[in-house]
Amino acid sequence: MTNHNNSRCVIAIDAMGGDFAPQNAVVGAIEAFHEAKDFDLFLVGKKEEIEKVIKNNKLVFNSDFIVNADQVIDMQDHPAETMKTKPNSSMAVGTKLVKDGKAHAFVSAGNTGAMVINSIFGMGRIDGVSRPTLTAPLPNSKDGFTFLADVGAFVDSKPQHIFEFAMLSSIFLREIYEIKKPRVGLLNVGSEDSKGYKLILETSELLKNSDLNFIGNVEGNDIFKGTADLIVCDGFIGNILLKFAESMPSFLKAAIKNYADKSFSNKLKVAPFKFPPTKAGFKESLSKADADNVGGLPLLGVNGISIIGHGSSSTLAIKNMVLSAREMHNKNLITKIKEELSQYAKQK
Structure with missing residues (x-):
């Protein structure tokens, strides 16, 4: 060779x-x-x-x-x-x-x-780079992706590590997904600057004082809204979130099927999701979250x-x-x- x-x-x-x-x-x-x-x-x-x-x-x-x-x-x-x-x-x-x-x-x-x-x-x-990151795309309601980093390369992190996750992933989004200046959010329990524990507060300061397009704290309900292009967190939380998100398509399909199976009137109510030709459209709308299409995650x-x-x-x-x-x-x-x-x- x-x-x-x-x-x-x-x-x-x-x-x-x-x-x-x-x-x-x-x-x-x-x-x-x-x-x-x-x-x-x-x-x-x-x-x-x-x-x-x-x-x-x-x-x-x-x-x-x-x-x-x-x-x-x-x-x-x-x-x-x-x-x-x-x-x-x-x-x-x-x-x-x-x-x-x-x-x-x-x-x-x-x-x-x-x-x-x-x-x-x-x-x-x-x-x-002190610690690499696994960066994952999650589908959002704006017909695009919200990226999450780290999703499990490491389960514990320091502020500098999460800052590096943001840097590495921002470059990745810019070069591969052509997002010129990715909006970076820090996952927290609230959007206020005063919220969060020591890790979050110190990471927030690093992000604020950088050239990254940091938009501040974001909450869990912002992930699917598309509020940010990239959301950073430690790998322990990120891995839990990723696996939860990956379970959603199969859960939604099962929930609709279970509801429809209870009665004929229920079947009529969910017909746009249940029956052809719209069944294919429903499946396709969830395909962004499908591991087949994502393929794998980069270790940046x-x-x-x-x-x-x-x-x-x-x-x-x-x-x-x-x-x-x-x-x-x-x-x-x-x-x-x-x-x-x-x-x-x-x-x-």
């Missing part, structure tokens, strides 16, 4: 990551590879199992781009311990490809905590592109994870983050 730092985009995927690996990971990644045709792909994992999936699904892929890794990190493995107990895992090997300049990105639907740890120690952090702040998907990722979700990594590379996201953080450090 040659160094690809200054050439064609190269993406490595954890073929062993996810509840349905290697099947979904291999098929989804190769689908993205053949659709885009403008990047190279490494499949990282147990070579024999990967080749079996390729053969069984009659896929076309050059076996020279299969990178053998004979250990697999399971969902129940303790993230920090995997660095020592499974040094030849698909995650460890994949992140090292990025560190060594043989790939620009690594994506995985495996153990989230292990992927965070392996990305930090495998790729390293960008200068000026590490020295390379790292995208983490759901353990239950489908073939489509994997495909979209890979295509997201390609877009981040093509838009020079990592370079833009480095440049902006370097400028910030000089101003301090």
Whole structure:
């Protein structure tokens, strides 16, 4: 393998990551590879199992781009311990490809905590970043997204960490989603400046004194309103919010079905949501929150592109994870983050 730092985009995927690996990971990644045709792909994992999936699904892929890794990190493995107990895992090997300049990105639907740890120690952090963040899009009522950071890269944070989440995510929104000056809100129990505990009050001061487009405190009910483009919080709260939000589409569908099943008159009342052709429209309106379309979440702040998907990722979700990594590379996201953080450090 040659160094690809200054050439064609190269993406490595954890073929062993996810509840349905290697099947979904291999098929989804190769689908993205053949659709885009403008990047190279490494499949990282147990070579024999990967080749079996390729053969069984009659896929076309050059076996020279299969990178053998004979250990697999399971969902129940303790993230920090995997660095020592499974040094030849698909995650460890994949992140090292990025560190060594043989790939620009690594994506995985495996153990989230292990992927965070392996990305930090495998790729390293960008200068000026004390803690990376997982940044997630949530659909809002303005037909767009409200982004939430951090949603679980770390469960405890200091004011400086949350400030960095805001910086990293603002650059991400500007470069990838073309939001020129993202509105940043700090999640709190009220909009007043005096509200909140020490972490919130100190973080608020950092945000106020920055060049970020800080609009002040926002509350939980602002998330779906689209009051801010980006809402920052510590990873413990963010992860709870993300999982709550992800449960909403299935809850709404179930609630409508349960109501309709009680009587014929109820069926008529919910007909716009229940029956064709509007059933398809209802499903499509909720699709922004669908993990298949989101694909995976970027771990911002590490020295390379790292995208983490759901353990239950489908073939489509994997495909979209890979295509997201390609877009981040093509838009020079990592370079833009480095440049902006370097400028910030000089101003301090």
